[in-house]
Amino acid sequence: DGGITQSPKYLFRKEGQNVTLSCEQNLNHDAMYWYRQDPGQGLRLIYYSQIVNDFQKGDIAEGYSVSREKKESFPLTVTSAQKNPTAFYLCASRHLSGGGLGELFFGEGSRLTVL
Amino acid sequence: QKEVEQDPGPLSVPEGAIVSLNCTYSNSAFQYFMWYRQYSRKGPELLMYTYSSGNKEDGRFTAQVDKSSKYISLFIRDSQPSDSATYLCAMSGQSTGGFKTIFGAGTRLFVKA
Numbered sequence: 001d002g003g004i005t006q007s008p009k010y011l012f013r014k015e016g017q018n019v020t021l022s023c024e025q026n027l028n029h030d031a032m033y034w035y036r037q038d039p040g041q042g043l044r045l046i047y048y049s050q051i052v053n054d055f056q057k058g059d060i061a062e063g064y065s066v067s068r069e070k071k072e073s074f075p076l077t078v079t080s081a082q083k084n085p086t087a088f089y090l091c092a093s094r095h096l097s098g099g100g101l102g103e104l105f106f107g108e109g110s111r112l113t114v115l
Numbered sequence: 116q117k118e119v120e121q122d123p124g125p126l127s128v129p130e131g132a133i134v135s136l137n138c139t140y141s142n143s144a145f146q147y148f149m150w151y152r153q154y155s156r157k158g159p160e161l162l163m164y165t166y167s168s169g170n171k172e173d174g175r176f177t178a179q180v181d182k183s184s185k186y187i188s189l190f191i192r193d194s195q196p197s198d199s200a201t202y203l204c205a206m207s208g209q210s211t212g213g214f215k216t217i218f219g220a221g222t223r224l225f226v227k228a
Contacts, residue, residue: 004158006158035218039123040123040220041220042119042121042203042218042219042220042221043159043203043218090158090159092158101147101149101164101166101207102147102207102214102216103149103161103164104159104161104216106158106159106160107158108156108157108158109156109157109158111156
């Protein structure tokens with residue numbers, strides 16, 4: 001089945017540690033996105049990539065880093081510089097040629113808790 | 116001012132009730148208006164979308180867009196406990212920075228049996 005796989009589903013981290021969240025898609029989508037979801041704030045865009053080896057900052061990129069070495073993969077690193085990293089992280093992808101709708105397909109999310 | 120405003124709820128209704136969920140937005144450049152449904156501990160999935168103004172019906176669900184008022188709605192008829200989820204409104208379209216999608220905060224809905 002085609003879809004987006006995020007791992008791990010749950011992750012605990014001590015303050016000062018970097019952590020990397022995995023996102024893999026087999027939908028052959030060009031664009032991939034990372035969102036952060038906090039209660040009452042909806043989805044906020046962290047980073048996005050429309051092509052391999054290129055990515056752009058979203059609205060809340062500080063303290064995060066990404067790479068896009070393969071079309072299928074878009075890992076997110078939450079660095080120790082991120083002041084409030086505890087959140088639910090969602091990876092998404094879409095076709096770039098899909099017209100104006102731009103339907104986003106989401107993974108099941110990764111919940112990060114900083115102890 | 117946020118680009119999109121959505122009451123996060125929670126909204127609790129009895130089974131069989133008609134549910135009304137709403138969002139307001141400020142950017143008139145948006146052309147597609149969407150509702151995503153998100154079950155607990157899952158990623159959102161597209162439920163319905165509407166292009167420009169008007170209504171769209173799909174079974175028990177009706178989406179309405181009023182671009183003149185910058186107001187979108189989702190109605191759920193004969194609500195069921197399985198409808199309990201968070202509903203996020205979203206808008207997309209071309210802007211000065213390229214293609215953009217923004218999301219509302221999401222409204223948590225509980226349908227009681």
